[in-house]
Amino acid sequence: MATFTKYVAKPFLNFTSTTKICPLLPQFPSNYLPISSKSKQNFPNSETKRHITVAKATVAPGVKKANSEERVKKVHTSEEFDEALRAAKNRLVVVEYAASHSINSSKIYPFMVDLSRNCSDVDFLLVMGDESEETRQLCAREKIEKVPHFSFYKSMEKIHEEEGIGPDQLVGDVLYYGDSHSAVVQLHNREDVEKLIGEHKVDGKLIVLDVGLKHCGPCVKVYPTVIKLSRSMEDTVVFARMNGDENESCMQFLRDMDVVEVPTFLFIRDGKISGRYVGSGKGELIGEILRYQGVRVTY
Template structure:
C-alpha cells in the first residue's frame, strides 16, 4: 500500500464520524510473465550514448501473424509518433516499445492486441526499436533502454510507464488510466462526492468510494475487481473512484477523511460513512461490501 503523510485530522460537516474498523494489509505482488533465463538486455550503448538494437532474422513472427486483425498502430518515425499522440487528444495512448529479438516482447504483444480489440476508447501504438534509424532516434528521445517497455500518454503527456510486466498488470494499467465508460463513477473533487451522496439518499444504495493515487501499484491491481463488481452489483451498490493527487480539492478531501494509506475504500450510506477498508485484497474487499449490505460474512 502507498502511504500518505502529514494529513489534517478534520471531519467535514456533511458526513458522520467514521466507524473504526481494523484494516487488512495484504502484500502487493504483481503477476508477471516468466522471463527468459538470459539477463534483460540493455540497448543503450554507453560509448556512443545512443541506443543500438540488434535485428534478428526471425524478426517478430508472432507480431506479423496478428497485426492484420488488430487495432494496434505501428509507427515508424518520431513524426508519426507525435502525430498519433496529437490525434488521440485526451484519450489514453498505450505504447509498447519492442525489439525483434526480444522474447518478452513477443510474449506480451498478443495480450496488447486483445486489449486493443476490447478497449475502443484507448489508442495502442507499437514501436519496433530495431526497425530503422528513425525508430532508434525515437527510443533515444523517449529514454527507452530496455524492452518491452510500456508508456502511457494523455494529452501528449507521459502519465505512467512500466517494464517487464505481465498480462494482468497490463490490463490493470489500461483500465486504471483509461477507464471512461464503466459503471464506476469518476469523481474529481469534494463537490462531486457530495452530489453523489445526495443523489443516492433516496434509494439508500451503498456507495463504495475507491480512493487512490495515480501511481499506486495496489490501486491499479484492485481496480479491475472494482469494475467487475460495479457491473454485477449495479442494482444495489454504487461504485466511485477518486485519485487523491488529481488536484488540490481531492487532496483536501483525503486529509479531511484521514486517509493515510491507499487504496482506501469508504462505505457510505444515507449520507454517513459506515466504515472503511484499507488494502487491495479482492476477497476481503468483496467481503466488506457484503458486510455493509447486511450480509453476514464469516472469514
C-alpha cells in the same frame, strides 16, 4: 499499500485493520534495448520483423492469432509518434516499446492485440526500437533502455509507465488509466463526491468510494475487481473512484476523511460514512461490501 504520510498528519480512524500488500512482481523480465546506431546484419525488414514477432508469440496457449488488420498502430518515426499522440486528444494511448530480438516482447504483444480489440476508446502504438536509426532515436528521446516497456499517455502527457510487466498487470493498467465507460463513477473533486452522496440519500444504495493514487500498484491491481463488482451489484451498490493526487481538492478530501493509506474504500450510506476497508484483497473487499449491505459474513 502506498502511504502518503507527508500529505496527511491526522491519525487513521480504526474502522478495519490494514492489509499488508506485497509489491507486484513482473511476470516477464526486461531485455536491454541496444541503442547503438549500427544496425545488425541479420535484421529483416520492418514488416517482416513484425510478422516474426507475432508468429513467435502466438505459440502461447489461449492466445488468438494476430492478423495484419489489428488496431495496434506501428510507428516508425518521432513525427509519426507525436502525431499519433496529438490525434488521440484525451483518449488513453498505450505504447509498447519492443525489439525483434526480445522473446519477452514477443510474449506480451498478443495480449496488447487482444486489448486493442476490446478497448475501442484506447489507442495502441508499437515502436520497434531496433527497427531503424529513427526508432532508436525515438527510444533515446523517451529514455527507453529496456524492453518490453509500456508508456501511457493522455493529452500528449505521459501519465504512467511500466517495464517488464505481464498480461494481468497490462490489463489492469489499461482499465485503471483508460476507464471512461464502466459503471464506476469517476470523481474529480469534493463537489462530485457531495453530489453523488446527495443523489443516493433517497434510494438508500450503498456507495463504495475507491480512493487511490495515480501511480499506486495495489490500486491498479484491485481496480478490475471494482469494475466487475460495479456491473454485478449495480442494483444495490454504487461504485465510485477518486485519485487523491489528481488535484488539491481531491487531496484535501482525503485529508478530511483521514485517509493515510491507499487503496482505501469508503462505505457511505444515507449520507454518512459507515466504515472503510484498507487494502487490495479481492475477497476481503467483497466480504466488506456484503457486510455493509447487511449480509452476515464469516471468515
